[in-house]
Amino acid sequence: MAGVELEGIVKAYGALQVVHGIDLNVAEKEFVVLVGPSGCGKSTTLRMIAGLEEITDGTLTIDGRMMNRVAPKDRDVAMVFQNYALYPHLNVADNMAFGLRIRKMPKDQIKSTIADVAEILGLTEYLERRPADLSGGQRQRVAMGRAIVRHPKVFLFDEPLSNLDAKLRTQMRAEIKRLHNRLGVTSVYVTHDQVEAMTLADRIVVMNDGAIEQVGTPMELFNNPANTFVAGFLGSPPMNQMRGTLTDTGAVIGDAEIALPGQINGHAGRDVIVGIRPEHVTLLPSEQSSALPIALDLVEPLGSEALLHARHGDTAMVFKAETHGSIDHLSGVDTVHVPAGLVKLFDAETGRALSLGA
Amino acid sequence: MADQTSSSGAIAKPKSTATDNSRWAQTVDHFKREWQLYVMLAPTIIWFIVFLYKPMYGLQIAFKDYSIFRGVAASPWVGFEHFETLFSNDQFIRAVMNTIKISALNLLFGFPAPIILALMFNEILHATYKKTAQTIVYLPHFISSVIISGIVITAFSPTAGIVNTVIGWFGFDPVYFLTQPEWFRPIFVGTGIWQEAGFGSIVFLAAIAGVNPSLYESAVVDGANRWQMMWKITIPSILPTILIMLIIRIGNIMEVSWELVILLYQPATYETADVVNTWVYRQGLQSGQYDLAAAAGLFNAVVAFVLVMTANSLSRRFSRTSLW
Numbered sequence: 001m002a003g004v005e006l007e008g009i010v011k012a013y014g015a016l017q018v019v020h021g022i023d024l025n026v027a028e029k030e031f032v033v034l035v036g037p038s039g040c041g042k043s044t045t046l047r048m049i050a051g052l053e054e055i056t057d058g059t060l061t062i063d064g065r066m067m068n069r070v071a072p073k074d075r076d077v078a079m080v081f082q083n084y085a086l087y088p089h090l091n092v093a094d095n096m097a098f099g100l101r102i103r104k105m106p107k108d109q110i111k112s113t114i115a116d117v118a119e120i121l122g123l124t125e126y127l128e129r130r131p132a133d134l135s136g137g138q139r140q141r142v143a144m145g146r147a148i149v150r151h152p153k154v155f156l157f158d159e160p161l162s163n164l165d166a167k168l169r170t171q172m173r174a175e176i177k178r179l180h181n182r183l184g185v186t187s188v189y190v191t192h193d194q195v196e197a198m199t200l201a202d203r204i205v206v207m208n209d210g211a212i213e214q215v216g217t218p219m220e221l222f223n224n225p226a227n228t229f230v231a232g233f234l235g236s237p238p239m240n241q242m243r244g245t246l247t248d249t250g251a252v253i254g255d256a257e258i259a260l261p262g263q264i265n266g267h268a269g270r271d272v273i274v275g276i277r278p279e280h281v282t283l284l285p286s287e288q289s290s291a292l293p294i295a296l297d298l299v300e301p302l303g304s305e306a307l308l309h310a311r312h313g314d315t316a317m318v319f320k321a322e323t324h325g326s327i328d329h330l331s332g333v334d335t336v337h338v339p340a341g342l343v344k345l346f347d348a349e350t351g352r353a354l355s356l357g358a
Numbered sequence: 359m360a361d362q363t364s365s366s367g368a369i370a371k372p373k374s375t376a377t378d379n380s381r382w383a384q385t386v387d388h389f390k391r392e393w394q395l396y397v398m399l400a401p402t403i404i405w406f407i408v409f410l411y412k413p414m415y416g417l418q419i420a421f422k423d424y425s426i427f428r429g430v431a432a433s434p435w436v437g438f439e440h441f442e443t444l445f446s447n448d449q450f451i452r453a454v455m456n457t458i459k460i461s462a463l464n465l466l467f468g469f470p471a472p473i474i475l476a477l478m479f480n481e482i483l484h485a486t487y488k489k490t491a492q493t494i495v496y497l498p499h500f501i502s503s504v505i506i507s508g509i510v511i512t513a514f515s516p517t518a519g520i521v522n523t524v525i526g527w528f529g530f531d532p533v534y535f536l537t538q539p540e541w542f543r544p545i546f547v548g549t550g551i552w553q554e555a556g557f558g559s560i561v562f563l564a565a566i567a568g569v570n571p572s573l574y575e576s577a578v579v580d581g582a583n584r585w586q587m588m589w590k591i592t593i594p595s596i597l598p599t600i601l602i603m604l605i606i607r608i609g610n611i612m613e614v615s616w617e618l619v620i621l622l623y624q625p626a627t628y629e630t631a632d633v634v635n636t637w638v639y640r641q642g643l644q645s646g647q648y649d650l651a652a653a654a655g656l657f658n659a660v661v662a663f664v665l666v667m668t669a670n671s672l673s674r675r676f677s678r679t680s681l682w
């Protein structure tokens with residue numbers, strides 16, 4: 001079982017602690033994505049797994065073996081870097097062969113391994129080219145190839161797609177997913193792009209400020225964010241968050257009240273943050289929905305949907321509405337309807353999710 | 359430049375009515391708009407004209423029977439007579455051979471020295487130690503050649519020199535290093551390395567600093583040790599810099615640092631120490647044969663020109679790196 005276990009992992013640079021005790025279990029063959037804002041310690045965590053940064057405290061186990069003091073080369077991990085880290089003076093084949101030569105793999109075996117992997121990645125016709133003569137996507141593939149030929153226990157990716165344009169990124173994202181399904185190698189993937197995290201991950205780890213906010217499958221995190229940070233990080237656009245106060249029957253936001261039947265259970269008077277996903281509101285009332293008056297600022301058509309930028313009182317919010325081929329009917333919207341069952345409540349002070357109904 | 363002219367020309371066109379002088383109008387227009395650039399360029403151009411191009415006028419005395427009383431223009435032409443004199447002169451031939459031999463030794467030992475030094479510095483992890491060591495090896499570069507030669511002469515002195523003192527400890531007789539022709543080249547080349555290797559390493563250190571750090575990290579994960587990283591990453595990455603420096607060096611093959619030769623040699627060591635430039639200096643300035651000296655200098659320059667062109671085109675062909 002080539003899993004990766006982090007237990008109380010801490011990283012400090014001198015007196016400055018940047019990772020504050022991370023616990024994480026990556027199961028064998030699992031694809032785990034670390035996601036979070038810039039500077040939250042994703043790369044640092046990944047580099048500690050790789051052995052490129054020393055672990056200040058805690059234990060790291062790979063495949064059942066404690067790795068804190070093990071040299072990177074003996075951890076049997078392969079890493080794909082954001083800037084690809086291709087050797088400019090070597091051609092594609094030699095770049096992929098680099099790690100194998102260092103490990104003294106026999107020549108003919110190197111050759112056949114590279115031929116196989118090049119085939120998988122569609123690089124066969126570029127084997128003789130230097131990195132400078134490749135496109136961004138091809139370079140990215142070479143970087144992946146270099147990791148794959150090593151047949152490591154664990155793949156580590158540090159924002160491997162962030163240097164690509166949007167279209168190529170979508171394409172490579174799917175390719176990485178397919179590769180993982182095919183090779184089944186345990187992977188830890190760092191990104192700050194929540195779409196990448198949602199689409200690739202078996203489980204997502206949301207990090208903030210050197211600590212884990214929540215771990216779970218993409219849909220778990222999307223449906224039940226543990227706190228306002230996670231709620232505001234996943235989804236595009238993310239969940240709207242409005243200050244409100246609970247009453248016996250619902251939540252008051254500004255001068256509107258949203259009915260939340262059966263959810264309050266004696267918490268009336270509590271200050272909360274009410275979370276509403278942009279795609280959950282409707283333009284027409286439905287069963288158990290409450291009307292929320294809004295002032296529309298702007299309509300952004302995206303094609304089949306449009307984003308409505310609006311405000312209620314001082315709170316800015318974004319909603320999604322279907323266009324049905326035209327945005328004309330959206331310009332006059334002054335009320336949206338919020339379905340009770342899909343509203344999330346968070347504690348106003350701690351930001352933690354409240355489950356009052358239970 | 360061509361780009362600028364044409365683009366400004368496109369804008370200038372509607373203004374000029376007469377078509378025949380439109381080109382002139384464009385140029386004037388261009389100068390009016392871009393004059394600041396030319397002002398900034400002027401000092402360099404003037405420097406080149408005054409110090410490099412104007413003296414070339416005097417080169418013609420290599421083909422003339424020059425006398426200072428008649429002046430450059432009035433001296434009669436003599437064709438290649440001075441060159442014939444040069445190549446039938448044993449001393450000149452010897453100087454050419456000495457120049458080539460010293461340069462070859464310099465290239466063999468003096469050129470790799472700063473590269474090796476830079477690679478070694480790169481392996482030092484302790485920051486303070488590294489900085490101190492670097493400062494110490496940079497220092498000799500800032501000492502004037504006169505003092506350098508003084509140090510060398512003192513160090514190799516048969517009576518009080520440190521070298522002979524050490525030799526004395528082992529019970530050997532003192533060696534008169536600086537009067538013996540066979541010792542001149544090793545001492546000269548060694549002094550050059552001592553003086554310039556440290557400073558020369560800066561260029562290579564800068565090149566090493568420019569190597570993408572994730573190349574090393576990737577190699578570490580792949581299992582490379584420091585030695586392998588040096589050979590497989592650092593050296594290939596700075597190869598373009600090494601080649602450029604080599605081309606420049608080859609262009610200077612005929613320019614052995616002759617102030618140092620003059621300071622270190624003596625008639626007893628002319629046999630191995632006299633190089634073209636010192637010979638030119640003695641003929642030209644000391645014996646007053648300016649025309650012959652000019653011919654020798656021109657010969658030197660032509661050889662250097664051919665060498666640097668050859669090195670450049672070879673480098674471009676084989677490594678895609680070239681000075682121009």
Ligand SMILES: Nc1ncnc2c1ncn2[C@@H]1O[C@H](COP(=O)(O)OP(=O)(O)OP(=O)(O)O)[C@@H](O)[C@H]1O
Pocket residue numbers: 013016018036037038039040041042043044045192
């Ligand atoms: N060598 C160092 N010395 C001190 N602080 C450092 C060092 N390296 C990183 N840090 C700090 O550690 C924190 C985490 O950095 P890290 O590179 O892990 O962020 P990240 O989550 O990968 O961000 P990004 O998305 O921008 O790559 C940052 O605040 C950074 O300033």
Ligand SMILES: [Mg+2]
Pocket residue numbers: 042043044158
């Ligand atoms: Mg990072």
